[in-house]
Amino acid sequence: MIRRSFIPVILLLCFLSALLTGCWDTKDINKRLMPVVMGVCKEKNQNYRIILQIPSPEQKGSQYMESSSATITNAIDNIRTKAEKSIDLLHIRLFLICEETAEKDIGDIIDYAIQANDISIKGLLAIAKGNFDEVIHHQLNANPELSSYDFFSEQAGWTPETTILRLWEAYRDIKSYTQDMSIPILTKGTDTLYNFEGSAIIRVDKMVGEISREEVLIDNIFHEKYTGGTIEVADQSSVMIKQAKIRHNTVWTASGPQIKSHIKLKVEILENKNSESEEKIATKLKETVEKRAHKLITQLKKEGADTLGIGQLFRKKMSDEQIKDWKQHWYLNLDHEVTVEVTILNSIYLKSPNKIKKPGK
Structure with missing residues (x-):
C-alpha cells in the first residue's frame, strides 16, 4: 500500500514525464529538405513559377525542385x-524574383513571405535580370547556398556598392506613405556566382527604373549602411572611405519641403x-560625390520614388493628409541640396613618391 505522503511525489513525477513527450513530432534532419x-x-x-534551390551534399552541389x-x-x-x-522553408536566405514580375507587382510575393509561418522575415530580396533559369541554376562550387548568402553578407562578400534589403524592410516600405525601396539586381556571373548590376528603383510595389553601382553607394550613405569601399577620384588616384556620416536639416516653407544633407567623409589615399x-x-x-548624389536625387x-526615405524626415512636420500626398505631390516639389566635407586621414598605404623620403634628404 502506498503511503499518502508519497502521493504528491508520484503526481509530480507523472507530470514531469508528460513534459518529456513534447518532442514527439520532431523530424530527423536526414528526413528534411x-x-x-x-x-x-x-x-x-x-501562374506563379516557384523554384527551390536545396543544398545536396550527395550531388556536391544543389538540387532543384519546381512547380507552377x-x-x-x-x-x-x-x-x-x-x-x-519534408520541405522546411525556415532556412530560405534569398528570394530571387525575375525582372518581368518585378516590373508588374511584387506586393503579393512580399505579403505571402511575411504571412507564412515557416519563412524567416530576415530573408534577403534580389531581382534576377536576364535569363531567369540561368541565374538561379548557376553553380560554381560544391556549396552554392553559402555563396548566395555571402554575396550579401557584411562579414563576407558585401561591398557598399551592393544593396541589402530584407523581407521585413520590403513589407514596411510597401505599406509606407513616405518611403520606397531599392532591390539589388543580379545577373549570371562568370567567375563568381552573380554579377551585381546596380539596384532596381521600386515605387510602392513595382520596379520603375534602375540606379548604377556608384549611385547605390550614395543610397547606402543616406541609409547609414556604409562600411568601407573605394572610390576612384581620377584616372591615377583612388581613396578608401573609412567612415561616412550624414546629417540633415529640414525646413517646411510656404512653397513646400526643403532639406540640406551634409555628408562627412573620412578617407585614406x-x-x-x-x-x-x-x-x-x-x-x-x-x-565626385556631390555630382553622384545630385544625379541620384x-x-x-x-x-x-523616395528610396532615400526623405519623407521619413518630414513626418513630424506634416499632417495626415500631407503624409498621404507625400509621393504624389510634396516629394516631387522637394528642394534637396547635398554638400560633402572630406577629411584626409594619415594614410599608411600611401606609397606615392612625394611621401617617401629619399636617402640623404
Whole structure:
C-alpha cells in the first residue's frame, strides 16, 4: 500500500514525464529538405513559377525542385507532394524574383513571405535580370547556398556598392506613405556566382527604373549602411572611405519641403600616381560625390520614388493628409541640396613618391 505522503511525489513525477513527450513530432534532419533560395516568376498565364534551390551534399552541389500554380502556396504544396522528404522553408536566405514580375507587382510575393509561418522575415530580396533559369541554376562550387548568402553578407562578400534589403524592410516600405525601396539586381556571373548590376528603383510595389553601382553607394550613405569601399577620384588616384556620416536639416516653407544633407567623409589615399596634393584630391572627391548624389536625387524624383526615405524626415512636420500626398505631390516639389566635407586621414598605404623620403634628404 502506498503511503499518502508519497502521493504528491508520484503526481509530480507523472507530470514531469508528460513534459518529456513534447518532442514527439520532431523530424530527423536526414528526413528534411532545407531550401536556401526561392525563385519566383509569374508566367504569361499569371501562374506563379516557384523554384527551390536545396543544398545536396550527395550531388556536391544543389538540387532543384519546381512547380507552377495560381498561388504561391499551392505551388509549394505541389513541390511537397512530389518530394521524398519534408520541405522546411525556415532556412530560405534569398528570394530571387525575375525582372518581368518585378516590373508588374511584387506586393503579393512580399505579403505571402511575411504571412507564412515557416519563412524567416530576415530573408534577403534580389531581382534576377536576364535569363531567369540561368541565374538561379548557376553553380560554381560544391556549396552554392553559402555563396548566395555571402554575396550579401557584411562579414563576407558585401561591398557598399551592393544593396541589402530584407523581407521585413520590403513589407514596411510597401505599406509606407513616405518611403520606397531599392532591390539589388543580379545577373549570371562568370567567375563568381552573380554579377551585381546596380539596384532596381521600386515605387510602392513595382520596379520603375534602375540606379548604377556608384549611385547605390550614395543610397547606402543616406541609409547609414556604409562600411568601407573605394572610390576612384581620377584616372591615377583612388581613396578608401573609412567612415561616412550624414546629417540633415529640414525646413517646411510656404512653397513646400526643403532639406540640406551634409555628408562627412573620412578617407585614406590608396593610390596617388600623379603625386597630387591631399587638398586637390579632397576637392575632386567632394565634387565626385556631390555630382553622384545630385544625379541620384534627380532620377528618383523623376520616377516619383523616395528610396532615400526623405519623407521619413518630414513626418513630424506634416499632417495626415500631407503624409498621404507625400509621393504624389510634396516629394516631387522637394528642394534637396547635398554638400560633402572630406577629411584626409594619415594614410599608411600611401606609397606615392612625394611621401617617401629619399636617402640623404
